[in-house]
Amino acid sequence: MTTFTLKYGTSSQTVELPSARKLSVPALRDPSPADKLVRQALVATLGSPPLKQLVRPGDQVVIVTSDITRYTGSEIYLPIIVDELNRCGISDQQISILIGLGIHRKQSAAEHRKILGPLDGRIAVFDHDCDDPEQLVDLGLTDCGLPVQVNRRVVEADRVIVTGTIGIHYFAGFGGGRKGLVPGVASRNTCMATHFRIFNPPEQGGRNPLARPANLAGNPVHQAIFEAARMIGPDFLLNTVLSPDKQLLAVFAGDLEQAHLAGCELARSLYTV
Numbered sequence: 001m002t003t004f005t006l007k008y009g010t011s012s013q014t015v016e017l018p019s020a021r022k023l024s025v026p027a028l029r030d031p032s033p034a035d036k037l038v039r040q041a042l043v044a045t046l047g048s049p050p051l052k053q054l055v056r057p058g059d060q061v062v063i064v065t066s067d068i069t070r071y072t073g074s075e076i077y078l079p080i081i082v083d084e085l086n087r088c089g090i091s092d093q094q095i096s097i098l099i100g101l102g103i104h105r106k107q108s109a110a111e112h113r114k115i116l117g118p119l120d121g122r123i124a125v126f127d128h129d130c131d132d133p134e135q136l137v138d139l140g141l142t143d144c145g146l147p148v149q150v151n152r153r154v155v156e157a158d159r160v161i162v163t164g165t166i167g168i169h170y171f172a173g174f175g176g177g178r179k180g181l182v183p184g185v186a187s188r189n190t191c192m193a194t195h196f197r198i199f200n201p202p203e204q205g206g207r208n209p210l211a212r213p214a215n216l217a218g219n220p221v222h223q224a225i226f227e228a229a230r231m232i233g234p235d236f237l238l239n240t241v242l243s244p245d246k247q248l249l250a251v252f253a254g255d256l257e258q259a260h261l262a263g264c265e266l267a268r269s270l271y272t273v
Contacts, residue, residue, distance in 0.1 A: 007244060034248040038077045041238065041251035042084060047258030051081070054235050055159050057089025062157040064098045064180050064234075065164065068111040072165035073240045073248050075117025081161065081238065082119060096124040098153050100164075100184025103130050103191050126153065130188040142227040144220075146194065149187035150232055160234040162256065166241050166263040168271055171198045173216040176239040177260030178229035190228070197221045214272050216264065229256060239263050241270070 001016040031037065042051055055061065063081060065074045078097065085095055097116065099107055106127040113120045128151050129135050137155045139148040154160045164184075166176035183191040197220045198211040210218040238253040241263050249270075252263040 031243070031247055031249050034073065034076045035080060037248055037251045038080045038238070041253040042080070045254035045259070046252060046262055047255030048236065048253075051084055051161070051236050051253070052088050055085060055088050055090060059090055059094065059158040060156075061085055061090055061095050061159045061161065062098050062153050063095065063161045063163060064100050064154065064185060065115060066180065066184070067099050067101050067104055068107055068114060069104060070165065070175070071242070071246050072163065073242065073246075074115050074163065076248065077163060077238060077240065077251070078116060078123075079118050081163075082123060092123055096126060096153065098151060098185060099125065099127045100180055101128045101130070102183040102186070103188055128185045130186065130191060136187050139231050142224060142231065144224055144227065146197075146224045146228055147187075147190055148182070148228045148231050149190050150181065151185040154181065154185055154232055154234070159236070160232070161236045161238065162229075162234045163238045164240075166239050166252070166260065166267050168213050168267065170213050171195075171211045172221045172225065173212070173214060173219045174222075174260075174264045174267060176263060177237060177256060178222075178226045180229075180237075181232050181234060182225045182228040186228070194221060194225050194228070197224045214268055216261075226257070241266050 002019045003014060003016050005012050005014050065078065066072050082095055112125055116125060135151050136149045137152045139150060141147055162180040164176045164180040166174055169175045172179060183194055198207055200206050200208050208220050211221050216222045234256050237256045237259045239260060240248050241250045243249050250266055252259040
C-alpha cells in the first residue's frame with residue numbers, strides 16, 4: 001500500500017491505495033522566493049516590452065485581479081507591480097485595482113485585505129458588478145457572435161494590467177490569461193454566453209468535446225473569451241503558477257497570449273499525466 005495526502009477543502013486527507021494504482025507522483029521543484037520570481041518576470045517578459053516601457057508618467061492604470069475564490073498570490077505581486085509603476089512616475093492616486101468577480105458576489109473588507117495585502121487602504125479598490133449597467137460598456141460582438149460588455153474602467157483607463165493564476169480549467173482548458181477579463185470584468189450576459197460555448201450548435205447538439213481540461217486547441221470557450229479579451233486590449237499580463245499548497249512556482253509576464261501560453265505549458269507539465 002502507498003500513502004497519499006490529498007487536498008480536501010482548506011485541509012487535507014490521508015488515504016492508502018494499492019501501489020499498483022500509482023501512475024506517478026509529480027516532483028515539484030523547490031521554488032525561488034516569491035518576490036524574486038515576480039521581479040524576474042517583470043524583466044524577462046514574453047512577447048511584450050517590460051512594463052516600465054509601456055507606461056508613461058501620469059497614466060491612469062487599472063490592475064485587474066481575481067476575487068477571494070481564486071488564490072493567485074496577489075498580496076505578493078500587486079505591491080511589486082505598484083512599486084514598479086511608482087518608479088515610472090505613476091502615483092498611487094493614479095492606480096486602481098479592479099476585482100474581477102465575474103458573476104460572484106462583492107467582497108468583504110476582510111477579503112479585500114487578503115487580496116491586496118499591504119496595499120489595503122493605500123490603493124483604491126473596486127468590485128466589478130456584472131449587473132450594474134452604469135459600470136458596463138458595450139464593445140459589440142466578436143467574430144463568433146459573442147456579445148462583449150465589460151467594466152468601463154478597463155475601457156477608459158490609459159493602461160490595463162491583467163493578473164491572475166494559471167491552472168487546469170474543466171472546460172476553458174486553463175484558467176488565467178484572458179479569463180481575468182472575460183468573464184472576470186464582463187456583464188452577466190457576456191459571462192453566460194461564454195459558458196454556453198461548451199455546447200455544439202443546436203443543429204448538432206450535445207457538448208463540444210474540445211471544451212475540456214488542459215486543452216486550448218479548437219476549444220470554443222477559449223477561442224471566444226480570448227477574442228473578447230483582445231477587444232478590450234489589455235496592455236500587460238502577469239500570471240502565476242502555484243504548487244498544490246499555494247506557493248508560487250513560477251510567474252509569467254508580458255503579452256496576453258504569449259505569456260499565458262507559456263504558463264499553460266508549465267501547468268500542463270506539472271498537473272497532467
